[in-house]
């Protein structure tokens with residue numbers, strides 16, 4: 001054992017690592033230690049030792065003491081992206097230094113304006129060998145005060161390699177734009193530690209111990225470098241496979257540029273662009289539904305604005321200044337746009353513009369533009385070149401999701417280009433009832449569409465998952481994506497009917513066809529008004545069965561609307577919206593205030609079901625790194641994330657327990673698959689309630705996994721209620737990604753297989769006298785409502801605008817007829833057959849109990 005004193009390398013305030021706004025440091029993946037908010041600009045050696053490495057970007061240095069303790073000093077957060085700007089290292093690898101020797105000088109003003117944070121981390125990379133810590137707090141002085149003292153075990157345990165075989169991976173191309181810096185190195189080292197084998201990372205003729213963050217960093221693996229993983233030991237094959245996979249995917253780093261796929265790689269069906277549908281009728285064009293709805297109007301062609309630029313610059317300083325100013329103004333515009341969307345509680349849209357802001361600080365883009373400027377080109381020329389190069393590269397990828405991001409890049413690129421050149425981006429003058437047709441619309445186009453004139457749009461590119469599709473849905477504008485290219489040749493003014501629900505655009509529609517659609521639209525509007533008038537009345541079937549109709553909400557703003565729409569409570573509060581669009585997790589106080597506000601908006605006597613954080617899969621959180629997974633929907637998501645990081649769950653449960661004093665609050669755990677998960681989550685709930693001296697709230701589960709539906713009777717003994725999440729249940733039961741552009745139409749919750757799982761869940765719940773609700777999308781589908789009632793569910797939780805219509809529909813149904821219909825549906829052969837059964841039943845008077 002040795003005791004080692006680490007002297008503060010900088011002056012400033014000492015902070016616990018947990019408060020550092022970078023999850024890899026905050027979760028101590030790089031190592032344990034402290035952070036300093038510096039007030040001076042020279043990083044000193046914190047102890048005697050040998051310099052193992054100085055990062056090429058000059059922002060981080062590692063040092064090894066004679067006892068073998070490895071200390072990483074990392075100035076600022078995300079400073080690797082500054083590519084050395086503002087840093088002047090004073091040492092090199094191999095130097096021996098004494099405590100207090102200057103290691104890195106840095107430009108404090110430059111970093112203050114260019115780095116995400118100045119917080120400087122001093123961590124022991126091999127902190128698994130530290131047996132005791134003593135840490136400073138408050139203000140520390142460089143070269144004088146002790147930052148921390150560690151008791152350090154001298155011997156390192158080595159991995160077992162006796163008589164074991166060695167496995168070597170294929171060459172892996174590093175996709176991380178800034179190479180293997182501290183963050184990816186920590187992710188890799190942590191993974192390597194989970195294996196018994198000795199593991200090396202090989203770069204050319206040099207290698208590093210893959211368990212050591214410092215050794216990986218010292219290897220200085222850059223973007224595009226080829227490395228190999230070599231493991232020796234009992235689990236060598238698995239270790240190589242896993243590490244190679246994580247390396248190839250960027251070790252959780254954002255914005256990796258995918259390494260080109262080797263020629264032999266097969267492209268999965270999911271990654272390939274969807275096959276385009278084609279119609280044989282020249283007056284009927286087909287596409288993918290991006291936002292459902294029906295519109296009648298006239299075609300209006302929209303073409304992407306091109307800004308001509310001058311190649312020659314007016315001088316390097318002037319052009320650099322122009323570019324910086326334009327980017328700063330674009331950033332301000334986007335953050336104003338985002339703030340206004342946030343204020344309108346529209347996180348989906350806000351997130352899109354947050355992503356645009358991120359693109360503006362992309363170091364690769366800036367590098368291309370700046371290098372053009374340095375060669376005497378204009379800022380406009382350099383920027384346009386940077387954007388075009390990147391967007392074309394993205395668009396050419398076979399991964400459709402990435403290809404769609406090219407459109408975002410072109411959008412934000414145009415915004416900056418217009419600012420550099422002083423070009424006014426005028427909104428086009430759309431005619432009344434315009435159905436826009438374009439190759440692609442940008443998110444900016446869509447967000448600022450004049451809703452009084454534009455009734456729908458079609459794009460030949462994009463898919464159901466593109467950002468434009470998300471925006472169209474949130475605006476309630478019917479839209480098609482991936483329409484046949486012939487659409488681009490249709491003359492302006494051509495009368496058309498856009499039926500985005502079934503994915504068609506009918507051209508040269510006759511007056512009669514148009515008038516039929518208009519009549520249907522008018523009737524629908526009248527129905528909507530009548531439903532709203534009766535919205536506050538209960539939903540009771542014609543034979544006296546009362547169904548509870550609740551709303552699905554994302555926050556306080558929605559909660560305030562529920563009562564007006566006739567909702568009888570909250571069946572699903574998707575609490576993840578509170579966690580998105582931020583740079584750190586909301587505190588217990590923030591969450592408490594929000595849950596309390598929801599409870600107060602809903603009022604006493606109305607149930608509120610708060611679902612605990614459901615992230616992972618397609619709902620990532622920037623500050624909660626989940627290693628990239630081949631199939632994230634089957635990986636770490638929902639309750640799995642929360643049980644893996646119980647502090648997040650504990651904080652949320654404390655906030656919910658405290659808010660329960662203000663309303664009829666229950667908690668619900670997402671993605672429960674095993675009884676063990678339910679028991680673990682409930683144990684945490686009970687523990688936190690006991691700590692707060694409060695009674696635990698009822699705890700239910702989402703039934704979203706087929707295994708859970710099948711085991712419903714066992715779950716019903718331990719869960720207080722069930723809520724069936726048919727969105728996920730359907731994708732898991734049918735093995736079809738719910739967001740897949742090509743398979744989407746087949747992901748139908750009315751498939752008899754899903755109905756059987758729902759029926760089975762209801763029977764399981766009944767066996768223990770528990771209630772069952774449905775909160776997935778089919779609860780809003782008019783064809784599904786009679787079936788769900790017939791299958792015996794107690795409540796439906798639906799999207800808010802649908803509440804009056806669902807209630808009105810239930811008032812027309814008879815329980816008896818619904819049961820018979822459900823029975824027939826369970827025996828049907830396909831979702832289409834079930835839908836046909838429902839359509840036929842709607843024509844029967846007995847459906848309403850009129851003949852009963």
Ligand code: PEP
Pocket residue numbers: 572574614704724725726727728729775776777
């Ligand atoms: C569901 O899966 O049906 C559900 C309601 O949860 P989410 O859509 O938020 O995944």
Ligand code: MG
Pocket residue numbers: 704725727728
């Ligand atoms: Mg779900």
